[in-house]
Amino acid sequence: MSPAPLHSVSVAAAVLDPQGRVLAIRRRDNSHWEPPGGVLELGESIHDGLRREVEEETGLRVEPDALTGVYKNMNRGIIALVFRCHLTGGTEQTSIETDRVTWLTPDQVRDRMSEAYAIRLLDALPTDEPRPAIRSHDGEHLTP
Numbered sequence: 001m002s003p004a005p006l007h008s009v010s011v012a013a014a015v016l017d018p019q020g021r022v023l024a025i026r027r028r029d030n031s032h033w034e035p036p037g038g039v040l041e042l043g044e045s046i047h048d049g050l051r052r053e054v055e056e057e058t059g060l061r062v063e064p065d066a067l068t069g070v071y072k073n074m075n076r077g078i079i080a081l082v083f084r085c086h087l088t089g090g091t092e093q094t095s096i097e098t099d100r101v102t103w104l105t106p107d108q109v110r111d112r113m114s115e116a117y118a119i120r121l122l123d124a125l126p127t128d129e130p131r132p133a134i135r136s137h138d139g140e141h142l143t144p
Contacts, residue, residue, distance in 0.1 A: 007077045011050040012037030013062050013085040014124030017103055022121045024109065025057050026100035033104075033112040035082065035121050038097075050083060058101045059093035062086065068124040069133040071116070074143060082120045082132075114140045 012035040015023035025036045036057045040049040047064050054062045062085035071080040092101050106125065109118045116137035123133040136143045 005077060007079055008039050009046075010037060010039045010078055010080045011046060011053060012080055012082045012120055013050060013054045013064070014068060014082055014121050015054075015060070015062055015085045015087060016125070019103075020125075021103035021105050022109060022124070023058065023060070024102055024104045024112070024121070025098040026102075028094075028097055028099045031099075032114070032117070033109075034117045036098075036101075037080070037082075039078075046081060050085070054085070055090060057095050057098045058090070059095070060090035060101075061088045063088050067132045069120055069131075069135065071120060071134075072136045073116070073139050074136050075138050080120065082124060084124045115142055116140055 014035055023036060024033050026033050036054045038053040040046065050064055051062060054060060064083040064085050066084050067081060068084050069082040094101055106122060109121050116139060119135060119142060
C-alpha cells in the first residue's frame with residue numbers, strides 16, 4: 001500500500017469594494033500579485049485562518065460571506081479555498097510578507113496576476129454561475 005499523498009490547505013479572501021474592485025497584495029519575496037491569504041495552521045479553523053492571514057498581510061479585518069472557489073495546484077498538492085468576504089475594520093498596511101496592498105479592477109487583476117491567481121478573484125465576482133467554482137492549475141495556468 002502506498003503512503004497517503006500529502007496536501008496543504010490554504011485560504012484566500014476576495015474582498016470587493018463598492019466600485020467592484022478587489023483587494024490584492026504584492027508579495028515581498030517574489031513581487032507576484034495575489035489575493036490575500038495563506039496556509040492554514042494545524043488546529044486552526046478555516047474561517048479563523050482566513051481572518052488571520054488577511055489581517056497579517058493587509059492590516060484589514062474581514063468576515064467571510066461565501067465560498068466561491070476550490071483550487072488545486074496539481075504540481076505542489078496545495079488546495080486553496082477562496083471566500084468572498086466583507087470588511088469589518090482595520091487599517092490598510094503592508095507587512096513582512098507584502099510590499100503593496102491595493103484595490104484592483106477585474107481588468108487589472110487579469111493584467112497583473114498569473115491566470116491561476118487571477119481566476120480566484122474573478123470567480124468571486126457576482127455572477128449567475130453556480131458556486132463554488134472548482135478548478136485545477138499548475139501554479140501558473142489552469143489545467144483541464
